[in-house]
Amino acid sequence: MSDTLKVVSWNINSVRARIDIVERFLKEEAPDVLCLQETKVRDDQFPEGAFRQLGYNHLVLNGQPMHHGVAMISRVPLHKDERFDWQANGEARHVGARLENGVRIENVYIPAGGEIPNRDENPKFGQKLDFYQRMTDWSAALDTPTILLGDFNIAPLEADVWSHKKLVNVVSHTQIEIDIMAKLQAAHDWVDIGRKFVPDPERLFTWWSYRARDWRESDKGRRLDHVWVSPELADKATSHVVHEDARGWTKPSDHAPLITEFKF
């Protein structure tokens, strides 16, 4: 492979409903590897043809009916694909693969965690914490240079949300979540590429609710999507942007794509 790599993470909220803007994005941005979350499609119904037509011939899928689902779509070869069940209930929330240079990409869709930030009252919140714990255990044993990206469903910093005060007890920005996310990060000394390129306390969002009258004008966003890398890869990242414009395209996802470029 060439020594540069352009990787994208995008929670697409149905790859079939969004296929037109996915094609537009691939034509305009031409990433090497596109990592999708919330594809909402079974593998045998995945719209592979649209991707192959644009030269993306390496597809690694982990889908299921209705909900969740992740995929890696690449124009460079992917090897040794894996699907971890960090949710421990069979839901399709992870897919990973190795590039030819030995770097692995792990693509996750971490559960949102429901409404109430208490595992006794809300089992979904417990599942989210347990998912993070399993990722933490995996990270502690990790000895491969890795790009870990996806929808982490936690916005840890005050500058990662439109109002820290209003969201401090809202799932995605609670102290419990911020703490477990910090534990995950420490387990492998993961480097947060988003904040390497847009330092705290600059505003940095990746998701805006569909329910806002005017998402751009109200700008009530959160940084739910992340790109983390192993320490030895931190200096290999040459750029990172949140493609906010795609949030404003026709029939958009509520998440924007994150574009990261590497030079190995």
Added chain:
DNA sequence: ATGGCTGGTAGAACCAGA
């Protein structure tokens, strides 16, 4: 006015997202 919307799937007076 943080749910005001959206998608999948069933065929909902639904479920899930976050």
